[in-house]
Amino acid sequence: MTIHKAAAVGGGVIGAGWVARLLLNGIDVSIFDPDPQAARKVDEVMQGARRAYRQMCPEGLPREGTLTFAKTIAEAVADAGFIQESVPERLELKHKVLAEIDAHAPAHAVIGSSTSGIKPSDMQSAMKKHPERLVVGHPFNPVYLLPLVEVVGGEATARDTIEKAREIYASIGMKPVVVRKEIEAFVGDRLLEAMWREALWLIKDGICTVEELDDIMRYSFGLRWAQMGMFQVYRIAGGEAGMRHFMAQFGPCLEWPWTKLTDVPEFNDELVDLIAGQSDEQSGKWSIRELEQIRDDNLVAMMQALGRQNDGKGWGAGELLNDYTARLAKLASGQKV
Amino acid sequence: MTIHKAAAVGGGVIGAGWVARLLLNGIDVSIFDPDPQAARKVDEVMQGARRAYRQMCPEGLPREGTLTFAKTIAEAVADAGFIQESVPERLELKHKVLAEIDAHAPAHAVIGSSTSGIKPSDMQSAMKKHPERLVVGHPFNPVYLLPLVEVVGGEATARDTIEKAREIYASIGMKPVVVRKEIEAFVGDRLLEAMWREALWLIKDGICTVEELDDIMRYSFGLRWAQMGMFQVYRIAGGEAGMRHFMAQFGPCLEWPWTKLTDVPEFNDELVDLIAGQSDEQSGKWSIRELEQIRDDNLVAMMQALGRQNDGKGWGAGELLNDYTARLAKLASGQKV
Incomplete structure (x- = not known):
């Protein structure tokens, strides 16, 4: 499954990373982000991503997709086969945004959420039309370079959606890993959060500084x-x-x-x-x-x-x-x- | 500070890794390990280490140090300026071995312990002559390649020993990081153990398999x-x-x-x-x-x-x-x- 037109809702560090990966794969992207600085921020991420991709592909890159800034979510998702949501991690905001995506996206579209930890079941409850097309597609920063995407389905997610999402992510150079059961924070952030909490203790207790801890890791x-x-x-x-x-x-x-x-x-x-x-x-x-x-x-x-x-x-x-x-x-x- | 003669007590995966790093730096090593298979095991690690070092230094390597198998700890440590202990993680065994090293090592020798988590204070209590020359020097497998060594002093450790240990480890291509306060498992294994325990839950609860978890990390x-x-x-x-x-x-x-x-x-x-x-x-x-x-x-x-x-x-x-x-x-x- 390949996609020709994608939509991004949210253009922060993660959203812009998705936009960069999609555009560099020659896919047109329509983005919605209410931040007046969004165009500048996305452009900065694109510059970094182009620089990295030129190193990866010194012989030349595909023609970039076209980026369009939409004025509403409805406009952004109207004719997209794949939509990635990357808005801040507040459940009520996810609900509002996903309800709007659900109301206006084509019925066949796959909707991925970049959430780091909210269970898809807790999000798709807000989708009245086609909750079965939502999956979590949790990436890692920088999204245009790191291959992993955790794919997590909720109670209402169709098996076919998981399969399509896996294919879409793989088609843009990623490594999709389907998580078998939905739990908060999935697998990656469970591991990261355990280590992060331990690290906070080590710093707070004066066992080491952040630089020493970082050196110990790297x-x-x-x-x-x-x-x-x-x-x-x-x-x-x-x-x-x-x-x-x-x-x-x-x-x-x-x-x-x-x-x-x-x-x-x-x-x-x-x-x-x-x-x-x-x-x-x-x-x-x-x-x-x-x-x-x-x-x-x-x-x-x-x-x-x-x-x-x-x-x-x-x-x-x-x-x-x-x-x-x-x-x-x-x-x-x-x-x- | 450079060393010319080192001793290794214990020749398992970690001990043999130390031996390999030392020999490949041209340092003579005397090793004690009661395992009848020790010579074979150390030789296998040496073969792997040589292979790696040839890739690192295609122009040629220093003349290797000489490896001697000693019959007793006393014999192994008798004229060593630096001694690294890497026996299994049982406190009573550490006590026994360190007491013997302490009794026979030159007074000026630096003694490093490879323990992953035992506090140096808990070990040096068994050293009657010169407990001030013990530090933890906790490496990571493979010792001949990974640069990190956590240096941890105990209550009786001399400041000068920490400094000498840091210089010795740096002189064989390592990155010593001195841990500011001694706690069980230091810094690296605190972080590793937090993540390992979280990982065991994820596997046990069927959220993912070990292969999926590994892919999510790498x-x-x-x-x-x-x-x-x-x-x-x-x-x-x-x-x-x-x-x-x-x-x-x-x-x-x-x-x-x-x-x-x-x-x-x-x-x-x-x-x-x-x-x-x-x-x-x-x-x-x-x-x-x-x-x-x-x-x-x-x-x-x-x-x-x-x-x-x-x-x-x-x-x-x-x-x-x-x-x-x-x-x-x-x-x-x-x-x-």
């Missing part, structure tokens, strides 16, 4: 998670014995005061079997040794890529890698370091 | 965190108004059922000032627009680097980027997609 597990998620990473950490060994080794930590999150699932055979089984499905096709090599190759390549940034001076772990390899080269040539 | 915030930590990322998300705006916008989420971590710090002006002030110190030298460009350049470069992996087929977000740019190229040349 020189370690951040690099791991850019290429493998936590379960695949921990499977490798289990060594030759894999996920089951990892679980057995770190299961007891759940009893320890290692986080403010103290409401933990019971650590029993059933949980270990569930996770080890799913881990086998995910990664069983590789040996631990193969996974280690894939991980290492990825880490080296990403750090080297970061090392070429900032006019060759490097950024973060890449800047450190430049210093490190320069030091190793000196040692290799017999110089004192 | 196609979104994992990529962000490989180059900027959460605070710098959120500063950008605040848009032109920065960190203060972000905090005001997402502060109320702390009251929402967005995670099982419900014990949250009070969200007040003091907390906002603390975080916004530290964020200014960290990132105030760049405008939001500059930070966006740095972030975007990093993201594109890392995804492209991942796109060249796996014999050019790509891995994760890199494989997806290859498909995406191929699709955009077709569109650009006027072909149907």
Whole structure:
């Protein structure tokens, strides 16, 4: 399923990111945003997105879609096959906006909401005509670059809508992951919010500063998670014995005061079997040794890529890698370091 | 401060990773590990590390240090300037091993413990001679590649030991971050454990599978965190108004059922000032627009680097980027997609 005409309702950081991704895919977009500064803000995001896409596609980009600023939601959505709503996270505002989209959008249109955490069922109750065409399509900033979109259906969402949404998002270069049950904050923001709350404690209690905490992330597990998620990473950490060994080794930590999150699932055979089984499905096709090599190759390549940034001076772990390899080269040539 | 002779006590995944990093820096290492398979296991890690370092330094590597297997801890540490302990996470075992290291190590040696979460004060109580030379030096797997090491002192740790440890770790290409107050699990594992516990709920409750959860991480915030930590990322998300705006916008989420971590710090002006002030110190030298460009350049470069992996087929977000740019190229040349 490809789309030719899309509508965006809301043009903040997220809404403008959607507009940029759509336009750069050659899709015409009609946008509604009551902010008098909307045109300027969207244009600034577009400039950043164009810059990034030129790096991604140095041989040339498709002709951009046309952007039209509509005066009303009705006008914006009138002939759109796909509509993405990205207004602020207040339920009564979502209700008002979605009711209006629902009243004026073509019956076949797919309506995605960018909400970070509101359940689709709680939003589609405001849609009187076709609530079945609403899904949550939760993206990550910057929307024009990060591929993930969490697709979540509500009680009234049609199965066909989920399928169409998945195809639409994939057709503009994204990675749709359909969340199996709707809960507040879905999966991504559940994980992010747990870590964010823990981080606030660490700062408030003076354990570290925000810069130290950021460094602790980006020189370690951040690099791991850019290429493998936590379960695949921990499977490798289990060594030759894999996920089951990892679980057995770190299961007891759940009893320890290692986080403010103290409401933990019971650590029993059933949980270990569930996770080890799913881990086998995910990664069983590789040996631990193969996974280690894939991980290492990825880490080296990403750090080297970061090392070429900032006019060759490097950024973060890449800047450190430049210093490190320069030091190793000196040692290799017999110089004192 | 550089070291010429180091000792490793414990040669599991973490201990062997330390050995590999040290040897590849040309440092001689004496290791003690009672596991009869230790030599084979360390050798396998060395093979992986050599492979990675050859990619990092295609022009050649320093002459490797010599590895010696000692029969006792006393023998391993006898003439080492730096000793890294990486035995399993049981306090009574740590006590036993550290007491023995303490009894036989040179008085000037720096002793680092790889513990993921035990407070150094709780460990150094077992050291009768020189507890002041113990620090936690908590690394991340794979130790030979990931730069971060959390340096944590205990009640008896000398200020000078912290400084020496920082220099030693930096001299072997690492990024030491000194944690300001000792708490269980320090900073990295506090964050990791909060997210891990939330993840276990998501799997147990059937919201997603481990593969879906991993994909949700590695196609979104994992990529962000490989180059900027959460605070710098959120500063950008605040848009032109920065960190203060972000905090005001997402502060109320702390009251929402967005995670099982419900014990949250009070969200007040003091907390906002603390975080916004530290964020200014960290990132105030760049405008939001500059930070966006740095972030975007990093993201594109890392995804492209991942796109060249796996014999050019790509891995994760890199494989997806290859498909995406191929699709955009077709569109650009006027072909149907």
